Amino acid sequence: MKTLLLTPGPLTTSDATRAALNRDWGSRDGDFVAMSERVRARLAALAGVADTHEAVPVQGSGTFAVEAAIQTLLPRDGRLLVLVNGAYGRRMVEMAHRLGRAVTALEVAEDAAIDPAAVALVLAQDQAVTDVALVHCETTSGLLNPLEAIAGVVAAAGRGLMVDAMSSFGGVPIDGRAAPFKALMASANKGLEGVPGLGFVLVERQALRAARGTASSLSLDLHAQWQGFVANGQWRFTPPTQVVAALDAALDQLDAEGGVAGRHARYSANCRILVEGMARLGFETYVAPGLQAPVIVTFRPPAGDWFDFDEMYAWLHGRGIVIYPGKLTAEPSFRIGCIGAVGPDDMARAVAAIATFVAERRGVAAEPALARA
Template identity: 60%
Template sequence: MSESPVLLTPGPLTTAIETRRAMLRDWGSRDPAFIALTAELRARLLRVARGESSHVAVPLQGSGTFIVEAAIATLVGPRDRLLVLVNGAYGERMVAIARRMGRAVEALRWPEDRVVEPAMVAEALRADLGITHVALVHCETTTGILNPLPEIAAVVAGEGRAFLLDAMSSFGAIGTDLSSVPVTALLASSNKCLEGVPGLGFALIEAAALERAAGNSPSLSFDLHAQWRGFEADGQWRFTPPVQVVAALVEALRRLEAEGGPAARLRRYQENFDTLLAGMRRLGFTLFLDDAVQAPIIATFRMPQDGRLAFRPFYDALAARGFLIYPGKLTQAETFRIGCIGALGRRDFERLRGTVAEVLRTLEVA
């Protein structure tokens, strides 16, 4: 296997050589050059979502889960109540985070193969006026299902509640226009559709909502209001930033702009997905989801029911040939996942298609 396998995962993922090269320079975290780089990062993130006039960008060291925890701790106050709309493992994780933070939280659940239904959300909010915040995972990486964001956001705004959006697996490809879709806080990370490297999360938060959140967070390092005030005061991070990760993400954002923005990136991912799906279906694999609710970000395939193929030998054989896939994360079916994102194109998935066929022959799976 080569030194750099093809990462067919929902993150970390395969990055462009230019993005990796951006990490070769050392930066002084208090140096004016790095302060300017941080300012460019924050401005570019807002531009991707068209949130310049209403939101502020608050980056934070750590994974996507870190920024979700920070946002819940900061924006959901001790006397507030959070409703999480759950149809996968990452919605369940938001429930667990809120409980650990001592916040009042409830869950409204759907099966893993069904989208969140706006009418049910509206009914729940009208029935319980004590709910102050609603949280949703836009594209559930558990399966690759895409929840109907504009409709749910409109319902939450219409009922006068704050809306927290986990856009980890959609931001940078599946457009989120903060100038027209009412989202109080959008949460994402550096290493998915933006095609950066792991180590940085960020929140795009309505400035007025963040102002009101002063003093809410029980955490020193996860306090996004304090993080924001630090950036506004002197442009610096409160604690040591992952300087190379910041540099890589700025380069990745420049590449996103050069590619044509989220719409162009989505077209590439869709072509990747279509190529993958056509090949896998010819080899006898079926999607877990219905096509109508499947996002072209990550595809969940069912393992054959007859037991002829086990995940571990399948994974190991692909890995030996330079392709890393992901195990399933479902409670109701044995599956595996293949990501369609990263610095990859149609030819990579054509090559994968041939490799899967070769592996099946090697494993003597008809």
């Protein structure tokens, strides 16, 4: 029975994706160069921005891509407005501080969506703000922020929008024409169902051209990285060759599933089975249903002294099911992911296992309906 990584990433991967890791590639070889260019084009096309944006990959995790975008695309004399309702928004604020850039945070509660009207008000009051940063799906809680509405407000104010779409890209529809952005940051190992080691940024070509010399880092300079691809299709520094190959294979599988729409439908089914099954077991979701993304769900611990997360984690881990601790700042929680190469049957297996754990700890027999959840 396969191990289920029901986490924010790395995720459960398919046999086909893992098989793509088995070949060695020369980083300067023509076949690898062609594959890199193909992957870059496919990533831009997924957001409908192939005509206006470039996909610039970066070696490392998604956080590397976010930091590369901020330091390359935020003018040194600019100011970044970060919209914060979780840990990943706060991380962007810290990045800007570390880079010595001016930054302002508009922060709301972790179970509240960013209000586009509040963003419009800040932009009207602070003309020094040049760029706005938003986490699309705040993985802290699993909350989905209103990307299109916020993008419209930012565009109307004449500012640039940077979107951290780390856990949503590939699994939640994003249309760069309906939600215009200056940059979108994501990684291979979440909704795209690749493996860790590659982040990327979709950047407006005009913004890339204007960013020459802005970055303070050599290796995280998106303009220089892009120029390397323009010159000869090659990475400036050693690329994660097998990771690129696995992503190419994962993109084939995304296409076969019906694209982002098809994947979103599967993730939504996974999420529904999880939330409904956990509710029957007495677990309450942290995020309201209308704000919940079909990516990862945060649960509050149930009432009573019988429940211990570490105990449940170890119990599930011993049965090939890996979940995730919570990341909320205000209260205890834990998270279960809905993404990766898993389907409704896998989610039902996870819910059934949790039902057995709950029954054992409470000293009651598991209800048949829960055992089949």
